[in-house]
Amino acid sequence: MTAASSIPGSAEKVPGRFYSYLNSAVKIIGDYKGQEPLAQFLKNYFSREKKFGGKDRKQVAQLCYAYYRLGKSFTDLSFEQRVLLGLRLSATEIAAPWVELLTIYKVPETFSGTVFPWKDQLSPEVDPAAFERSFFVQPDLFLRIRPGNEAAVIKKLEQAALPFEKDGDALRLPNTAKAGELLSVNSEVVIQDLSSQKIAGLLRSYKIRVAGGVHPDSHGNPGLKPHVSDRIPATMGTQVSIWDCCAASGGKSILAADVLGTVELTVSDIRPSIIANLKKRFHEAGIKNFRALVADAAKPEAPLSRERFDLVIADVPCSGSGTWSRTPERLHFFNTEEIKTYAALQRNILSNVTRSVKPGGFLLYITCSVFKAENEDQVARLQEQGWEVKEQQVLKGYALKADTMFGALLQKKKHP
Ligand SMILES: C[S@@+](CC[C@H](N)C(=O)[O-])C[C@H]1O[C@@H](n2cnc3c(N)ncnc32)[C@H](O)[C@@H]1O
Structure with a gap:
């Protein structure tokens, strides 16, 4: 992937590829109209645009998701600002070039906005504020151990040194874990939230x-x-x-x-x-x-x-x-x-x-x-x-x- 040139302010501390990631995300967001799941749209997009390597795809996808986590809010900000704001709110740690870009693009430090505006329609038991906060947290991957498979499954996970937490039949893994490469999905475990x-x-x-x-x-x-x-x-x-x-x-x-x-x-x-x-x-x-x-x-x-x-x-x-x-x-x-x-x-x-x-x-x-x-x-x-x-x-x-x-x-x- 080549570096883009639309660089506002000082670019010294920011490698050009970060601007490229941002520009690509903004382009994708402009093209995507929500007709199909974003994951599918990105898959199709990257299979057409061969210039994106594996790491590039991951970065650009993360930026697109960050943008949508803001819902329909913060419309007074530019696309770039919204992508970067979404990133700041959703990532636990962000790389130094992104921190620099937040300053370069003048992403406001304080802001207000309603990410989930339909709180009056929620089921009464749902805590509206906690629910709204959850949009900035990527859920984990969960597996359910099927009856009779517990010992074998745990042994395989431990041998592969894959980090997991167990609660009853439920296993919590990082959402990037490739469980299917290690375990027999549907027979030993099912992928189930x-x-x-x-x-x-x-x-x-x-x-x-x-x-x-x-x-x-x-x-x-x-x-x-x-x-x-x-x-x-x-x-x-x-x-x-x-x-x-x-x-x-x-x-x-x-x-x-x-x-x-x-x-x-x-x-x-x-x-x-x-x-x-x-x-x-x-x-x-x-x-x-x-x-x-x-x-x-x-x-x-x-x-x-x-x-x-x-x-x-x-x-x-x-x-x-x-x-x-x-x-x-x-x-x-x-x-x-x-x-x-x-x-x-x-x-x-x-x-x-x-x-x-x-x-x-x-x-x-x-x-x-x-x-x-x-x-x-x-x-x-x-x-x-x-x-x-x-x-x-x-x-x-x-x-x-x-x-x-x-x-x-x-x-x-x-x-x-
Ligand atoms: C929430 S999903 C079901 C998930 C599934 N029970 C599971 O645990 O994996 C709802 C399903 O309803 C199906 N569906 C939608 N309209 C339907 C209809 N009129 N009659 C029967 N199925 C329908 C959809 O195709 C979809 O697969």
């Missing part, structure tokens, strides 16, 4: 309820013993039928199979390509007993519309706002109308798939959204229709370098 892994808590709660493991609390109310996961039955006695109606490549289904044991699994998604991925992934995961279909969960389509399941998992399409620290470009391009559009789609999906739950059966509703309209409001609507909320959680990943998700376990009335 920490909050997504915590959906296991709701599946365990389901398991205890249907396996009769629910113990009344001291007031005689049915409740769960804390930390019951190790004591719940390994098998459920009777085999349960599950429909994962927005399965994508099967992350929640694999989790369900790992938590619940042998289940009769039906998976579907509206996208044929993702169902093809799912089949490959299930093969690697050793899940054989399943039926996969392409189906629109918002419409009563045969054969699913004729069937009744013990548990429907609805990990619905949503704004994805709980994952925007991984994809900060969404913060920049987001339009609040999308909340209404997603909420309407979610209502349609719920209206349809709840019909497929047996009387007394369960629904596990999941989003990776932080918006109340996609979370608590949808659950409240089901409650009005007679569903009983057994558990409801905002899985707050924003303080844990992880995604934020929402999950609710509901039970259908036994007698309509």
